Amino acid sequence: MRIAIYGAGGVGGYYGGRLAQDGHDVELIARGQHLDALKEDGLTVESVEGDFHVDLPATDDPSEIDPVDVVVFCVKSFDTADAAADLDGLLADDGAVLSVQNGVDNEPVLVDAVGSERVWGGVTYIFSTIKEPGVVEHTGGPAHILYGQYHDIDEEPPERSALADAFLDACEEATGMSAKYTENVHATLWDKFALICAQAGLTAATRQPLGRVRANDESWSLYRQVMEEVVAVAHAKGVRFDWDPVGKWLDAMQEGSDDQYSSLHYDLTHGKRMELDALHGSVVAHGRDAGVPVPATRAINAVLAPQADANAE
Ligand SMILES: NC(=O)C1=CN([C@@H]2O[C@H](COP(=O)(O)OP(=O)(O)OC[C@H]3O[C@@H](n4cnc5c(N)ncnc54)[C@H](O)[C@@H]3O)[C@@H](O)[C@H]2O)C=CC1
């Protein structure tokens, strides 16, 4: 397949590298010193699933790339609108863009740019960052992508396309990653949203890893409350889960390793711009729209906002 990785950072670099290792024609879109290093020295991935190195074409100008079958869209949410403006020229007419970003507000921006028939909504559970220019470090989390055709929440999901099947095969055949297709894309996005708002919110606000958050009754109870609030907002917005997201994630995170943080904590502690508006800020806004109170999420948003503002300067 011809694949472009829009935002070849922690997540995009990992998946782009893995798909290229399996023989796909992968082009990286990156910028700054990371782009310079990718062009000069190639992409190095240090991974708990095995280190590897690939030399791939890399650019900061998507118009240099011939149309591709799939764009894996991995920029931070505050870059979504700018990057989305390039998608129409980058995608083949029957291609698709797959967002694996955190949050529930990215796909509508992509739909405005290229039409819903060319947008797949997705989530991923990997933990991976840019260690230094040209080097991506995958430290844990399942390197798994769950994705499905995006559609209006009031409509039935369209049939799975041949392209979605082909991409699934590509992900399943590649080393060090896996994927699954979902018919319930809205529930998939909000399910991950509930997890990330709790995990990112509590690890960033306390500056402590999961083990310490879990060991303290007050912080663990807040972790649960944040998830309950996000799921309550999802229900009010018409999202239908065939499972109990809060129970599922509390059980899973009960087993999670003590030293887990989150990408939000990483950005906070490394002076990088934070995705707070797309996470807790978004829950507050959706809660207001839906008339659902979200006091715990609002408090976390308020506690983190001054640091997010400082990191954005
Ligand atoms: N890091 C992680 O472990 C996880 C991250 N996510 C989500 O995945 C998304 C990506 O996160 P990361 O990979 O951590 O971000 P990142 O910051 O490591 O990588 C994004 C890259 O895109 C580049 N970029 C942005 N706009 C660009 C443009 N117009 N042209 C060229 N390059 C551009 C940035 O310079 C950056 O290098 C986020 O929404 C995040 O929440 C989801 C699960 C895990």
Ligand SMILES: CC(C)(CO)C(=O)C(=O)O
């Ligand atoms: C689930 C988790 C915490 C790790 O993949 C994540 O999505 C993130 O840190 O952004």
